[in-house]
Amino acid sequence: MSNRLGLIALVLWLATALGLGALFVHGRTEKAPDGRTAVLMNAAEREMVFSEMRGLLVAVRDITAALAEGDTAKVAKTARAMGMGEAHDKAPDLLLKLPLEFKRLAMGLHGGFDEMADAAAKGETVAGLNSRLIAQLDRCTTCHAGFRIDVAQ
Numbered sequence: 001m002s003n004r005l006g007l008i009a010l011v012l013w014l015a016t017a018l019g020l021g022a023l024f025v026h027g028r029t030e031k032a033p034d035g036r037t038a039v040l041m042n043a044a045e046r047e048m049v050f051s052e053m054r055g056l057l058v059a060v061r062d063i064t065a066a067l068a069e070g071d072t073a074k075v076a077k078t079a080r081a082m083g084m085g086e087a088h089d090k091a092p093d094l095l096l097k098l099p100l101e102f103k104r105l106a107m108g109l110h111g112g113f114d115e116m117a118d119a120a121a122k123g124e125t126v127a128g129l130n131s132r133l134i135a136q137l138d139r140c141t142t143c144h145a146g147f148r149i150d151v152a153q
């Protein structure tokens with residue numbers, strides 16, 4: 001009897017682990033008509049992500065302007081503000097809805113800003129920092145080409 005309970009517990013545990021694993025990889029998504037993967041979230045979560053996105057656009061604008069002025073200290077400061085320290089764990093529910101590839105790109109982006117800040121602080125040239133910015137923009141466009149956000153309760 002206790003063996004059977006153990007077996008049931010094991011099966012339930014496995015089912016939960018597999019379910020969570022699948023959620024971790026796929027998030028809460030569906031195929032969108034335009035061929036991209038739609039990440040499904042509620043309206044408030046979408047607002048939060050979009051507001052962060054607009055902040056990213058302002059940051060790359062400010063970094064571009066700082067590079068044009070050769071102001072690498074300002075590059076470092078702006079890039080750091082977009083680094084891992086700013087990547088939120090504020091919304092654990094939302095993290096579960098994001099597919100693995102999306103999280104990978106987002107973490108790569110935040111990590112890339114930290115690397116840019118470190119390089120700027122160590123005196124990397126404007127040309128070197130500009131190449132980093134291009135690599136960062138490639139992350140923006142790769143994610144935008146593959147994903148969109150749709151509202152679902």
Ligand code: HEC
Binds near residue numbers: 054056
């Ligand atoms: C991990 C994925 C990902 C990365 C990386 C990413 N974005 Fe986005 N971004 C999205 C998604 C998804 C949308 C929503 C697109 C849609 O629904 O069509 C979006 C939307 C936006 C919007 C529109 C916001 C609004 O209010 O309408 C801007 C601006 C934006 N991103 C800028 C950026 C910039 C700049 C970068 C790079 C520095 C960047 N994003 C990197 C996923 C990403």
